[in-house]
Amino acid sequence: MEEKSDNGGTMKSVIEAPTNPMxxxxxTDLYQLTMAYAYWKAGKHNERAVFDLFFRKSPFGGEFTVFAGLEECIRFIANYKFTEEHIAFVRDAMPGKCEEGFLDYLRQLDCSEVEVYAIPEGSIVFPRVPLLRVEGPVGVAQLLExxxxNLVNFASLVATNAARHRIVAGNSKALLEFGLRRAQGPDGGISASKYCYMGGFDATSNVAAGRLFxxxxxxxxxxxxxxxxxxxDEIVEKSLRSVDGSTSCEDFVSLVQAWLNKIQRTKFMAGGFxxxxxxxxxxxxxxxxxxPDNFLALVDTYDVMRSGVPNFCAVALALRDLGYKAMGIRLDSGDLAYLSCEARKFFQAIEKEFGVSGFGKMGITASNDLNEETLDHLNKQGHEVDAFGIxxxxVTCYAQAALGCVFKLVEINNxxxxxxSEDVSKVSIPCKKRCYRLYGREGYPLVDLMIGENEPAPKVEERILCRHPFNESKRAYVVPQRVEELLKCYWRGSPDEVREDMLPLKDIRSRCIRQLDKMRPDHMRRLNPTPYKVSVSAKLYDFIHFLWLNEAPVGELQ
Amino acid sequence: MEEKSDNGGTMKSVIEAPTNPMxxxxxTDLYQLTMAYAYWKAGKHNERAVFDLFFRKSPFGGEFTVFAGLEECIRFIANYKFTEEHIAFVRDAMPGKCEEGFLDYLRQLDCSEVEVYAIPEGSIVFPRVPLLRVEGPVGVAQLLExxxxNLVNFASLVATNAARHRIVAGNSKALLEFGLRRAQGPDGGISASKYCYMGGFDATSNVAAGRLFxxxxxxxxxxxxxxxxxxxDEIVEKSLRSVDGSTSCEDFVSLVQAWLNKIQRTKFMAGGFxxxxxxxxxxxxxxxxxxPDNFLALVDTYDVMRSGVPNFCAVALALRDLGYKAMGIRLDSGDLAYLSCEARKFFQAIEKEFGVSGFGKMGITASNDLNEETLDHLNKQGHEVDAFGIxxxxVTCYAQAALGCVFKLVEINNxxxxxxSEDVSKVSIPCKKRCYRLYGREGYPLVDLMIGENEPAPKVEERILCRHPFNESKRAYVVPQRVEELLKCYWRGSPDEVREDMLPLKDIRSRCIRQLDKMRPDHMRRLNPTPYKVSVSAKLYDFIHFLWLNEAPVGELQ
Known part of the structure; x- marks a missing residue:
């Protein structure tokens, strides 16, 4: 599925620094540094460790998540280097005194011994399946946690939120992200813009995000x-050239006023006189x-139907006299379903009254505290909105402001x-694993399967037992029609060893949209979606439970 | 209240750039640039405008908000300058073609004509009262919106959230912010750390925030x-010097094991053998x-009472033999009330059994998805936790992920x-205003009062009528015992003209804690808090309603 990059031996690649210079x-958390120190003190820091980054539950009451943030993770890893300023700060920040040898260790530290396997960014992903598998010396791998x-949690959360909005809005509506001012800080806004686009939005209001991405x-x-x-009266420069430059209207203000007078004399003008x-x-x-080419007006400052819409129409008709086509209106308050329908009727009445063809199809954008639920309500009520500004x-993922990705040690020294955990949902799945998505006859993904590293891969048309990792009664035989390996290598110690290309944002967005379309609809619906199955092989199941019994202390009732 | 900076004529001040280089x-939103262009095209861009930045409702169902983000706003304003790269991008980003003259206008634009009045950062603030009043040419003032x-919304939201956690936890508990990994992006984390500290937290795990702030x-x-x-067995380097350096334990591992054996023989060891x-x-x-000086252990990886706590005690007692004092344990799962009490009993039993004075007071830190509500429940159940890691x-303000600050034009050309708005709560209060906090006999703030710029200020011990801005029946006479002007000048065109000092973070934090303590407790309680009154003078009330009737179209029922 992925194109391989052409790193033909001599080519030197560079991976850019993370978008946010911070x-x-x-x-990182201080305890990553204290742990690194303790590993180093114990001479353990170079032991080979494997960590899985995964989440335990899809957000927003749904059964799917869009994986996002991978490129920023790889940029971070590829450029991982403590500066002398960092080192000096770490020296002061460590509790107790810190040996200089440790600072020397930090000074030379990079990710040249680290490998990262990941699911491609923009993929639909499910609980417990590793999104990233990070392998490397435990000291540095732990420091990355x-x-x-941080880079995956919010990115995936907001991309998922965007995808959910897209599903409710349908593919025919334009979705515009307008969240910068309410976002959680400057790059809360910038990353929201990036990942909302990835999740299926069409545009953003955020200029910095437009420039960066x-x-x-x-x-x-x-x-x-x-x-x-x-x-x-305060408009001084009143002239406007026609769209083809052939004529000029010397007093556009009067032209608008003339149109307004005509509109006010129509019988459909609300509030009569x-x-x-x-x-x-x-x-x-x-x-x-x-x-003049891009006239779109916000019509609810005073009164939508008594003032905003007729004023807009007067200007739009005057523009039309000069060959320009107005883009439409934006509604930002009130009953958006009702007002959009009333505005549509008004536009259609104008079209009929003045014989201006196409005017009835004038664009209507709606904003004002929209979310998945209000979009759903608008659909049920019926509306005439063409574009939603959300x-x-x-951007704050108000319905659920955090995703709970974790980073767990699954193997050390093989x-x-x-x-x-006393809470089964928090028990992690041990071992370095391979992960597969098995597809059924109808082309839908059926189940994700994790197996031990050395187990044979599932094969097309070969029956395989898929078991719930913790619930012994949940298991099913699957005969996959297609088998997709999920984890691909995105970092192997140097930019020249990068195996998978990091695709442009618009390609990642296309992958996301494509994968969303490919899911069985009952996994994706808003109410009571069917959980997608995530499973382990019979062998891995047995091993998990062997290890669990081995590690857990036996209680004694008293 | 504020110390004045000593800008003695010749001194050149510099205000640092915003913390986040992004x-x-x-x-900004694209529409700020399109509006700036339209202002410029209309020759209106230098008309003097006044904007108020305010919110309409305190977050989290509460009746107070901590104002935060001011310093970053002033840094942004003081360093406001388009680069050539920005200009080039704006040229491409504008819908339709954009005249070069506008780009020249942007090129020379700065905030030398802008004035900013603000409530001091860290203050307790209330709905509708301007947090910032921005005055200046409408072009640039609008561009700042x-x-x-963005800089105020999340800052104030998370500082308020922190203050609410502090109120529930009480002043005797340590509050630690551990949110970086779940924050909304990198500086969602960094700003959360900063503003949680401002709102009353004691420390953060976020190393970058520690360094920056x-x-x-x-x-x-x-x-x-x-x-x-x-x-x-895998511990190779087993020796540990005593705290005073006088002796060395050659096999600390065996010393720990010996203590563990003693503990396991005690009758209070859970699960017996x-x-x-x-x-x-x-x-x-x-x-x-x-x-050895800072030993604090996470005790819930396997089983808190059967494994983690006894293991911790063995190590702590071994450390004690060498003169070190262990810091305590952290609990990160399970029933924190119960486990903290059980751990406390265990520590006390150890103190008694082995005669180690003070051991019973061992520090207990609790973490794991804590919030205001769980802290409240823990208090009601009774617990032995000394520090909460939250x-x-x-950091995501999960209970309410956004604050709705807005920036509204209240005056242009005087x-x-x-x-x-059809929604009264969205109607803005017009005019350039002065704002006061009036204090009562018991020292509590009674009411915030907004008056027109040219009205006489309220005076101590002089009766004044305070009216609800929109509800005509809500009004009260107040005889203030103290009058505090809320808006102070933080920017007047140049760093040398800065009037109010920007205080160090710890001083802003102190202001916040002081002001929280000064509020009447019923405004601050979690359940059904009493709304704090925000009012306008009789004269401003009359003017608002005059203007309202003037601007609103008269409907006609059909």
Whole structure:
């Protein structure tokens, strides 16, 4: 599925630094450094360890997750290096006195002994299956934990959130991410923009994200712009050339006013003889003079149907006289289902009244605290919205603000390790594993299967027993029609050894959209989705339970 | 209250760049740039505007908010400058073609004509009262909106969340922020660490935040560290010098084992003859060899009372033989109330059995998905926890992941402006205003009062009518015992004109803690807190309603 990069021996590759320059080896928890010190003191720091990065439950009450953040992880690993400034700070930050030898160890530390296997970014993923497997000296692999988990957690959470919004909105609607101002800090905003696009959004309002990631940018104007005008009298430069440059309208303001007068005399004008707000009319006219090709107006500053929509139509019709096609309106408050339908009727009435073909199809964008649930309600009520601008609930993942990715030791010195817990859901699956996705007859993925490293891979059309890792009664035979190995090598000690290409964002986005389409619909629905099965081989199952009994203390009831 | 900086004429001040280098003029919504262009095209960009930055509702169902993010806002404003790279990107990003004159305008743009008045950072603040008032040419003031709102929203949200955790935990407990891995991106983590400290936390695990902001760092080790060991046999370097350097224990591993044997023979050892987990014992022993002065062990990898606590005690008692004082344990799963009480009893039994004074007071840190509510439950159940490590719910503000700060135009060209809305709660309060906090006889703040710029300030012991801005029946006379002006000047066009000092983080933290203590307790309680009153003068009330009627269209029922 992945194209291989062409690293033909002599070529020197460079992997860029993480997008956020604050991502450095000290963007970590102190205990990673104290542990590294203790490993180093014990002479254990170079023991070969294998860690799995995985989550235990899909977010938002759903049964799927979009894996995101991999490229930033690889950039972090490829550029992992303590500066002298970091070292000096670590010396001071360590509890108690810290031997200089340890600082020398940090000074020379990099990820040249580390290997990273990962599921391709943008893939649909499921609980317990490792998203990343990090192998390397336990000292450095342990030091990577916090940063990798940070880089994957929010990225995957918000990409999943975006994908869920896309599923509810359907493929015919434009989805615009407008969240920067409410995001959790500057790069909460920037990463939200990136990963919402990955999860299926069409554009963002965030200019910095547009620049960093090539995401299409969208935006019109705010209420402040509307209320900054008092009346059309203050517009000084009133002329506008026609779209083909052939003529010029010397007084566009009067042209707009003339159209408004005509509209106000129509029988469909709400509120009959009411005046529209003149500061709003001035703002729209002025905005149209600046963007005659891209006129999109926010129509709810005063009153949508009595002021905003008629004012917009007057400007749009005046623009039309000069050959320009207005883009549409944005609604940012009130009953969006009702108002969008009323606005649509108004546009259609204008089309009919004035014989302006296509006017009834004018674009309607809606915003104002939208989320998955309100989109669902809008669908049920019926609406005429073409594009949704979604901010707060999307970018902060308001419905569930965190994903619980963890990074667990599964093997050290070729010895399988597992973390026990009184809570079975927190028990980790030991061993260095291979992971497969098995596809059924209808082309849908049926089950993800983890097996021990040295077990034979599942084969197409060969029956294999898939067991729930902890529940002994849950098991099923599967005859896969297709077998996909999930973990691919993304880092093997040097940029020149990178095996899988890091694809451009738009390709990762396409992968995500493609995989979402490929899932069986009942796994993806909003209410009571069917859990996707994640399993282990019979052999791995037996080993897990052998190790578990071996490690857990036997209680004694008293 | 504020110390004035000593800007004695010739001194040149510099205000540092924002902490996150990604905070630049293009960290904004596209529509700010399209609006700036439209203002510029209309020749309106230099009209003097006043914007208020405020929120409409305190978060988490509470009635107070901690204002945070001001210093980053001022850093952003002081260093506001488009680079040529930004300009080139803006040229491409603008819808339609953009005149070069506008890019020249952006090129020379800075905040030398901007003034910022703000409530001091770390203050307790309430809905509708401006946190910042930004005055300046409408072009540049409008361009600041998204970034300022972004910098204030999450900062204030997470500082408030921290303060709420502090109130529930009480002042005697240590509160440690452990959230980096679950935070919303890298600087979601870094800013959470900063603002949790501001809101009253004692320390963070986030090394980068410790370095950037001087926040105390805390941390011990993880489950992976414990499971990376197999048995004490693998510990090679077994010697440990005593704390005073006078003696050396050649085989610390055996000393620990000897203590464990003694503990296992006591009648209070849970499960009687059960063996503790030997990989855990090895990990603790090894960690103590690295940090004999700061030994704190995570005791729940296998079984808290049957393995973790006895293993910890064995190591702590061995350390004690060499003059070291162990710091304590961390619990990260299970019933924290019960386990902390059981661990406390065990420590006390050890103290009694072996005559080791003080051992019963061993530190107990608890972590694992803690939040305000679980802290409250722990308090009600009774527990023996001394320090709480709080991550996910704190740093992502899981209970409410966004604060809704907005930035509204309230005046342009000396003309008051207001934004209407069908939703009264979204109507903004027009005019450039002065804001005061009025204190009562008992020293508590009674009410915040907004008045027009030219009205006389409220005076101590002079009766003044305070009106709800929108509800005509809600009004009260107040005779303030103390009057505090809330908005102070933080920026007046140049760093040399900065009037209020930007205090070190620890001083802002002290202000926050002081102000929290000064509030009437019923405003601060978790359940059904009393709303704090926010009001306007009688004159401003009348003006708001005059303007409202003036701007709103009159409907006609059909």
């Amino acid at each position: 991502v450095t080896p000290i963007l 916090t940063t990798l988990v 090539g995401i299409p940018l969208k935006g019109t104007h705010s209420h402040a712009y509307v209320s900054s005008f008092m009346s059309p 009411g005046e529209t707000n003149s500061s709003e009319l001035a703002a729209f006219t002025s905005y149209a003079l600046a963007f 901010g707060t609930y999307l 010895q399988p390790r597992m973390k026990l | 905070v630049t003029p293009i960290l 998204t970034t300022l709102v 001087g926040i105390p760092l805390k941390g011990t080790h993880s489950h992976a560290y414990v499971s990376s060991f197999m048995s004490p 059960g063996e503790t987990n030997s990989s855990e014992l090895a990990a603790f022993t090894s960690y103590a060899l690295a940090f 991550g996910t719910y704190l 003309q008051p402006r207001m934004k209407l």
